Every structure is written in C-alpha cells, then in structure tokens.
Amino acid sequence: MEMSAAAGGLGMMSGQHQRSRTVKRRRWGGMRQQWKLLGLFEIDQQHEFYSLTCMMKEGLAAAIQNTINNTPTNEVSDDDFRLVVTQIHKDFTMETFAGPVFASLRNSLGMTEQEYQQSLCSENCYLQFISNSKSKADFFLTNDKRFFLKTQNKREIKFLLANLKIYMEHLRTFPHSLLVKFLGVHRIKIPHRRKKYFIVMQSVFYPDDRINARYDIKGCEVSRWTEPAPEGSQIIVVLKDLNFEGQYITLDRQRPWLLRQVEIDTRFLRRLNVLDYSLLLAHQPLHHDERHQSLSFASLIMRTKKSVNPASSPVHVGKAAVPGEVPEDDSILLLSEMDGRCLKQSQVSSSGSTPQMRQKHGGPDSDATELPDFRAQNRRLLPNLKNPLHVIDGPEQRYFIGIIDIFTVYSFKKRLEHWWKRLRHPGRSFSTVSPQTYCLRLCQWVQDHTK
Secondary structure: OHHHHHHHHHHHHHHHHHHHHHHHHHHHHHHHHHHHHOOEEEOOOOOOOOOHHHHHHHHHHHHHHHHHHOOOOOOHHHHHHHHHEEEOOOOOOOEEOOOHHHHHHHHHHOOHHHHHHHHHHOOOOOEEEOOOOOOOOOOOOOOOOOOOEEEEEEEHHHHHOOOHHHHHHOOOOOOOOOOEEEEEEEEOOOOOOOOOOEEEEEEOOOOOOOOEEEEEEEEOOOOOOOOOOOOOOOOOOOOEHHHHHOOOOOHHHHHHHHHHHHHHHHHHHOOOOOEEOOEEEEEOOHHHHHHHOOOOOHHHHHHHHHHHHHOOOOOOOEEEOOOOOOHHHHHHHHHHHHHHHHHHHHHHOOOOHHHHHHHHHHHHHHHHHHHHHHHOOHHHOOOOOOOOOEEOOOEEEEEEEEEOOOOEOOOHHHHHHHHHHHHHHHOOOOOOOOEEEEEHHHHHHHOEEEO
C-alpha cells in the first residue's frame, strides 16, 4: 500500500513535471509566434543566433580594422576584385571577399570606415527581422537599423562576385541608382559546421522612425496580397502589390526622373539575365519645413537638367550623353556654379540685405539661398552628390525606394517554373517570367502608380 502510494506520488510528480514541460513548450512557442508577428526583435543570449551574430561582429570588427590600417587607394585593380582575406579567430575563421572594392563603394557613399565599424560592431544586440518572404535566408539588422546582414547561398555569392565589376561601374555611372548598395561579402567557417556566407547591405528603410507603410513590389498579382497588421498595432508587415492598388507615388516634377531611373536599373538587371527582384517602397509624411525645402525650384532645375533631359546634358567627345548619368567634371562645375551663387548672396547679405528681403523679392537667386539646407535635407535630389540613402521627397510624402534581391537567374529550372505557372494561373500575372518581360512589367507598374 505504501509502495502504491509512493508510486501514485511519483505518478503525480511525473504528471506535474510533464504538464510543466508542456506549459513551457507552449510558452516558448507563444514567444516564438509573438516574435514572428512583431517581425523585429533583439538577438539576446537566449536566442539561437546569438553565437553566430557574436562571431559576425568579431569577424567584421577585424576585417574593417584591416581596411582602416591599410587605407585603400581610390582606384581598385582587377586583383582587388579577386582578393580574399582570411582572418583566424578563436572559434572560427572569417574570409572577406573583394574588401578594397567594397571599401571604395562605402567611401563613395560618404561613409567612413570608423562609422561603418561602429554600427556593425557595437555592443548592442543585432535585431532579427522575420518577414513574410519565402526566402530561406536569415536577416539581421544592426541595432541602429542602418545595415542589413543577410545569409546567402554559395551560388548567389558567386553570382554577385562574378558581376561585381559591372555592378560597381553601374553605380559609378548612375550615382542615383535605386539598386541596393552591397557593402561587404563574407564567409564564416565554424569547425564541424557548414560554411555560412553573408552579405552586408544598406537598409532601404533608413531612417525608419516615421515610416507608416512598407511594400514589396514585383509588378504582378499572383500571391501578391498580405493581410495588413491590425490598426494601431506595432506589428511590422511588409505589404505587396495588391495592397498598394488605388494608391500613387506622388512626385510631381520628379516623376520623370524616377521613371527613367527605374528603366535604367531594370535594363541593367535584364543584361544580367535576372528576374524576381523587388522594388521596396515605403513612405512617411513630410514635416512642414521639409515640404518647403523639397520645392526648391533651382534644385529641381538641376535635377531635371542632369538626370532627365538628355539634350541639356553636355555631350563629351566619343561618349553619348545618357539621362541619369552624372559626368564627374560637370558635377564639379555645376556645384561650383551654385556655390558661387550662394557666395554672391552672402556678400549681398553682408552689405545690408536680409534673408527675409531676398525671399520677399523672390528673384532667381533667392532659391540659391536654400541650397545648403536643401542639400542636407535632400541629398538624393542633387545630381552632384552621391546617394547615401534611398530617399526621394515628393510634395507631401517622403519615399524610400530601392531595388533588392537581384540574384535569381533565369535558369532552365525557372523556365520550367514559368510554364508550370502559365498552366496553373491562366490569364494572370505571376513573378516567374523572362527577364525582359519582368523588366518591362515593373517599369509599367511604376508608370501606372506614379503621378
């Protein structure tokens, strides 16, 4: 009887233990589900990726320090594109691919190696971003939300490195390109585990403090609807094409520039024989002072002159003028021309005129007084300045626009997928089409959804 009671007691304890484990599993599952809903959360010591992200930070700190200690020249060589630097750490090895090339790109964006290192390697935890994307990649975000780190497979990394030279040339020729800016390619080797490739890229949605909607646009309709987050919730949901229907990107005088730049960038991707890339889009309302700056007439004339109207761009001997292209010598000339106007205005000011008087008279030079503020507020709109951010202002809204996910080649497998989808979705548009069709369709989507 005592044994029976003891057995019963053990049974009760076992049952309680089992229930406790079940409750813990449910609680853990609930937490994971909550994280998935939130989409963005800290990778702390209890997180499955904590060890990996610590290695990433340590490896990146050493790699960037190596660049700081060996300041690259402005010109990169063919050897720089093939360079692989291996650094051995206590628990892992990290390789950095084409380091001087990416350092050159970071420098062209006005980014110092010190600030790059500080953002990627700070003591603050990385954030994990869980999206509704079908991608199997892991997405990490620096704590200041400035840079994305994304795991990639070997094929995608080989594709990027193989086309890195023409990618860099495209960004040099078109400094206002919407293509996402890749800032580093690395591989971590951990003993007894698979090698892990990852890239560092600039976040399109930065700074994101006031963004009120995010979209991933492919220009088609099949599987392009996402259930929006409940009103007032903090859940981050990236919406899709069908969610955007009935809305417009309102840019007014800058619409021709956007249409042309999308055409230029998608034509470049068509050359690479890729498809399934996305136009990331977000918007936020402008403050009153930002709306005032965005309507600077002199600055819009500069944008139109350099990026939209081919007839007004100087034609160089042996080189065709291309809308969107910014020849370096003309950029310097244009900048000095505008700075001269600003200097002239400051001299007038010192002789007794006031800013209020100049604004009131509203002559041609009055807009030049706005240029320094405009430059700080809207660098993207000035053709003689590089693109540190994917930002463009309309009259009422600030838009964040970038083209991402440029690694899907139109292979034999994708051709088969195209024919299968044609049978499954007759008469409907879907993402897996030829690069030429994909390019033209996305350009048409932008044309139809802008004004």
